[in-house]
Amino acid sequence: MAEHPAYPVGLRLSGRKVVVLGGGQVAQRRLPALIAAGGDILLVSPTATPSVEAMVDAGELIWEKRPYAEGDLADAWYALIATDDTEANIRASAEGERHRVWCVRADDADAATAWTPATGTSEGVTVAVLTSDAKGRDPRHTAAIRDAVVEGLRDGTLVAPHHRTRTPGVALVGGGPGDPDLITVRGRRLLAEADVVITDHLGPRDLLAELPQGVEVIDAAKLPYGRFMAQEAINSALIEHARQGRSVVRLKGGDPFVYGRGMEEVQALAEAGIPCTVVPGISSSISVPGAAGIPVTHRGVAHEFTVVSGHIAPDDERSLVDWPALARLTGTLVILMGVGTIGKVAETLIAHGKSPDTPVALVQEGTTAAQRRVDATLATVAETVVSAEIKPPAVIVVGEVVTVGPHPAK
Template sequence: MESGKVLLVGAGPGDVRLITVKGLEAIMQAEVILYDRLANPKLLEFAPADCELIYCGKLPDRHTLRQENINDLLVQKALEGKVVVRLKGGDPGVFGRVGEEAAALALYQIPFEIVPGISSGIAAPLYAGIPVTHREHAESFAVVTAHDKSIEGKPMLDWEGLVRGVDTIAFYMGVANLPFICENLIAHGKPADTPVILIQWGTFGRQRTLQGTLSDISKKVLEAKFSNPSIILVGEVISLREKISWFEKMPLFGRQILLARTSEGASGLAKGLMEQGADVIEFPKWKKTILPVEVGNVTNYDKILFTSPESVGEFFQAVIEKGIDIRKIKADFYGGSSKSINALKERGFMASLIEDMPKEGSLLVVGDDRKYEVENADFLVTSKKELDQQFLPIFQRMLEEAEVNTMVFPSGASVNVFIEGLKKCGIDVFYLLKDVQVVCMGQHTKEQVERVGLITAGMPVSPTRKALVEYLIQCPIV
């Protein structure tokens, strides 16, 4: 069998929008992805539905896969003729061990490419309002590993060279060795009052910063219980932060939002929330199969309710294939969410939300499942959706590393499927959301949420993206 190909890809520092075009293209063609802990898991949603996902994440106290095993897997999967992506946080050439992986592939004459990514040592400071170089403050910049292969894990560095020759220093993953770093920089001539800042989860909406000097930052870190993943930045250029800090001033910065999802495609709502500075975790992740449907009697109904935007396209495709004149459909159209309404508008149809649907008249519910709680209705199931099992452990890891403070239900149909998805992960919805603001988009959604026993914080004035953002800005995080 002809060997496949391996792409060693930098995922960037965390914000999914910071991946390169070439990196995203690699993910979209992958048959196997080996991904690290610091590569944002949301990037995996761009992979093909049948792509095999292998977690290689490492923590200081444990390794899911050791580097030798990762090298072997890359070789094995490529020799099976597959397109393999090795997805690494930041840039693969900056403490990413890409040289070792590339050497293993070269040994077996396996074709490979290395796709650079934005390094965390540059991106995290910028998201904290700090350029690593500046004509008045810093003309040189260095990235330094804060732990190495020495017996005690203390970095064996040219401390004198760093102090004398570098204005701004970025130490990677060095919180445990911070006292050692500060002591050596001071001992080799760096002033004790040199500014230091730690940036944790840089470029995420959960980004945290802690500022001090070489003389006091270690104590502050202990008091604040600061931990990795963090970039430690040392240098006078940190003084610019007060003037040009921008990310932390975004309207939804600090919001860590869990968004219930009913569709398998990209979410415009999630994108809009992230553009305002929020972290967004979407759940569940779906896989869909289009079903053959019989639409011969669709002209007989007074009302047609579409439970998802995808069901709109699937319905009209079936109608056209059946040769039915759309003008003969006399029903009024309704949508379970504003996204469904917009999908109908794009096809030239005016529609109303389910809240405005009268009880009188015959009703056809068009959608991807039968869980929509509507009385006295016929159902037309246009597709079958099932949970993507590969994403359940990914979701659990995302929850472990986040501190969710906001829950958004965009539609009534999202409530039950969200709860059922949590059960598959062994997570109790009431425990998960006990200290979380639960926000509903629309009165019908609010009723569905309260029906299952959850307490709601409220809802925006209208079930739109803009209204939701305005509502979250006005309501403080609990």
């Protein structure tokens, strides 16, 4: 038997009798998959681990507290033989041979009629890895191969396009603060499976180079607007491509719902009857300060943090921000899109009681190779932005947390 490779097959065990002999660590590892497969499981063992007992208590299998006995494999479709009694294992294996029951032997792969592959799942796909013969069996090697394949499927580095089951629609994906490694696993996978990617300048651009050939990449900033506003043109493009039966990813920087106008796109798609999946992203409001060594909260320093948009100055009638209230807070203030208005913001905060000496950090291009941090105070931040030539995108942190790091920037 060892001269021939194993024939791989997927067993459909739902409602069929499965016998497990032995309630130790091997059974503990294998039982969850057998339970998930819907097997009618009989455990025969004098003892069991606490985890196996918990499965019994939950009603997931039946346990007979005794050693193996002739006839236990009768009417079984599949058996896992994993006792610490070699003689019992041999007798059970012989019974399985007589009754044509496929048996896995935990103690002797050569004597088994079936082998358990190293398995993993990702998005409805089960990956099972077997070595070609018993003599060359290396469980660590097969497990490593399994892990590499499953991880590749999950993070999108191993792409197998869907041909029958893929549903056209839009995925609204938060790309994170800039470093391509900080996109979520699900976001990266959806990006790898897309037919069309509509992105903007804040999306992690390095990920676009990894896309398969044939994927259409659309720069949202270059969409022809005509009579449309920019956002309306983006909404129109998302709807148009989805209606053509394509899988569309709208790639945004940070999180789609943190100043990303993501809900506007979700609403437009819903009105058009287009299915939409929202994939949250790591927000720059927390991750960029963290990458620069600044905690937005710290014990004994700041018990809260507030994130605010600075794209509209405090003295603009369109502003919805209660700047006087923010000035009275004792925690951390994180300002996004505020490079152009930080002078007015600082003046307003000081005018309403914030100390001019309050520490401020400006973190430009956070989490990327071009990241730099420049520190100032509320009194000097406007001048610092000009002298240090701070450009968007930059996250501005106001509060004492700026100084608590091990090596605050100068």
